[in-house]
Amino acid sequence: MLSFAISAGKNISFTVEHQCPQCGAPITLGEEVLFFVCGFCRVRSCIAQKNFARYYFPLSADAPTDNDIIYLPYWRFKGVRYACHFSGVEPRFLDISALAMEGALPKIPFSLGFRSQALSLKLVSNKTQGKFIRPLEFKTILQALDKPGRALKKNNPPVFQEDIGETRSLIYSPFYIHKDRFFDGILNTPIQAVLPGDMDIKSLDLCRPEKETVFVSGICPDCGWNLEGHFNSLVLVCRNCQTLWRTRGNKLGKIKYKSAKPKQPDDVMIPFWKIKADIPPIAMETYADLIRMGNLPKAIQPEWEHQALYFWTPAFKLQPKVFLRLTTQFAIAQPDPPLEKKIRKNIHLPITLPPGEAIQSIKITLASLVRPLKDHLPGLSKARVVPRETRLIFLPFEPRHHEYFNPDLNIAINKNILTLSGNL
Numbered sequence: 001m002l003s004f005a006i007s008a009g010k011n012i013s014f015t016v017e018h019q020c021p022q023c024g025a026p027i028t029l030g031e032e033v034l035f036f037v038c039g040f041c042r043v044r045s046c047i048a049q050k051n052f053a054r055y056y057f058p059l060s061a062d063a064p065t066d067n068d069i070i071y072l073p074y075w076r077f078k079g080v081r082y083a084c085h086f087s088g089v090e091p092r093f094l095d096i097s098a099l100a101m102e103g104a105l106p107k108i109p110f111s112l113g114f115r116s117q118a119l120s121l122k123l124v125s126n127k128t129q130g131k132f133i134r135p136l137e138f139k140t141i142l143q144a145l146d147k148p149g150r151a152l153k154k155n156n157p158p159v160f161q162e163d164i165g166e167t168r169s170l171i172y173s174p175f176y177i178h179k180d181r182f183f184d185g186i187l188n189t190p191i192q193a194v195l196p197g198d199m200d201i202k203s204l205d206l207c208r209p210e211k212e213t214v215f216v217s218g219i220c221p222d223c224g225w226n227l228e229g230h231f232n233s234l235v236l237v238c239r240n241c242q243t244l245w246r247t248r249g250n251k252l253g254k255i256k257y258k259s260a261k262p263k264q265p266d267d268v269m270i271p272f273w274k275i276k277a278d279i280p281p282i283a284m285e286t287y288a289d290l291i292r293m294g295n296l297p298k299a300i301q302p303e304w305e306h307q308a309l310y311f312w313t314p315a316f317k318l319q320p321k322v323f324l325r326l327t328t329q330f331a332i333a334q335p336d337p338p339l340e341k342k343i344r345k346n347i348h349l350p351i352t353l354p355p356g357e358a359i360q361s362i363k364i365t366l367a368s369l370v371r372p373l374k375d376h377l378p379g380l381s382k383a384r385v386v387p388r389e390t391r392l393i394f395l396p397f398e399p400r401h402h403e404y405f406n407p408d409l410n411i412a413i414n415k416n417i418l419t420l421s422g423n424l
């Protein structure tokens with residue numbers, strides 16, 4: 001049996017204990033941090049995950065030390081589920097943690113929601129002592145949550161849905177057996193008065209997790225200058241050689257970008273992923289295809305039959321409804337401003353949405369555009385998005401009283417929604 005829980009409405013954020021890769025100083029950072037400057041040696045580092053982060057909660061200092069620690073795995077997912085119904089697209093914020101093992105004792109906590117956010121997580125390494133239970137796959141857990149009667153199940157099943165992630169990590173929580181009783185290793189309290197006879201530690205499916213988190217030096221690989229970036233930015237800038245970088249494995253990879261020229265020094269540069277994609281079996285290659293499938297009130301111009309269709313998604317996290325409004329407005333607008341390869345002194349909004357998630361959002365954008373939905377949604381649910389080209393493009397928006405506005409596109413973003421929390 002699978003156990004699970006949803007911490008509905010709670011926005012849980014953990015902290016993680018790291019060590020500076022240069023000087024070894026302990027540093028506690030929020031789990032969303034991707035770039036930091038060490039307070040002791042001033043060295044800059046990027047935090048990269050090879051796959052997903054593996055963390056553990058440390059055992060209580062009061063726990064007896066002569067017992068094996070047993071780490072139980074929990075999947076953690078934070079993100080937005082976009083459910084596409086015949087009545088429209090319904091976004092919903094998810095913050096899930098779910099025990100990722102079968103046949104657990106009934107009193108083992110089924111989520112991490114009860115864990116104090118005051119406790120810091122540590123990175124699992126090959127030196128971490130203890131027995132680690134092999135986790136069930138993430139998608140097994142997500143599918144289990146979708147079964148009838150389960151937490152994520154809605155009465156009205158969607159035609160299709162996409163989970164666009166923000167955080168996915170595996171968190172191990174410590175337990176131990178002491179005098180035939182099973183103890184919660186954080187609270188140091190027994191959770192089962194007597195251990196059932198069939199609970200045999202040796203029969204549990206164990207694994208040896210490796211460290212998946214690596215530090216990459218925050219120095220421009222081309223010119224050796226210090227990179228700059230907001231703490232949660234996926235992309236860092238070298239202002240000396242005007243290049244952008246992102247971690248790939250344990251290296252930095254160069255990101256191709258272009259910018260539309262700002263008109264004013266106080267224009268805010270907002271990043272977008274501009275994507276060309278095939279969506280087989282749907283014919284959605286030209287602007288005319290979009291106008292037709294969207295039943296948009298525009299007379300199709302002959303040249304639109306040859307104009308390649310691009311999808312534009314904000315390259316940063318945004319309220320789901322605003323995100324969709326922008327992706328649909330951009331699909332209709334098909335911006336094509338003159339571009340330069342330059343990072344000017346204007347404020348550049350940090351990039352916090354990876355291109356993979358932007359690509360995943362294309363079907364949701366189409367579900368918000370095509371009409372009538374009853375004709376197009378079943379076909380769209382079976383379609384596959386095959387990206388052909390992904391580019392990072394900065395567009396200038398001028399600050400107005402309540403909004404940021406791009407006059408060429410006639411598109412506005414409310415200031416309350418877009419808090420300028422940092423610079424690239």
Ligand SMILES: [Zn+2]
Nearest residue numbers: 020023038041
């Ligand atoms: Zn340091």
Ligand SMILES: [Zn+2]
Nearest residue numbers: 220223238241
């Ligand atoms: Zn450089």
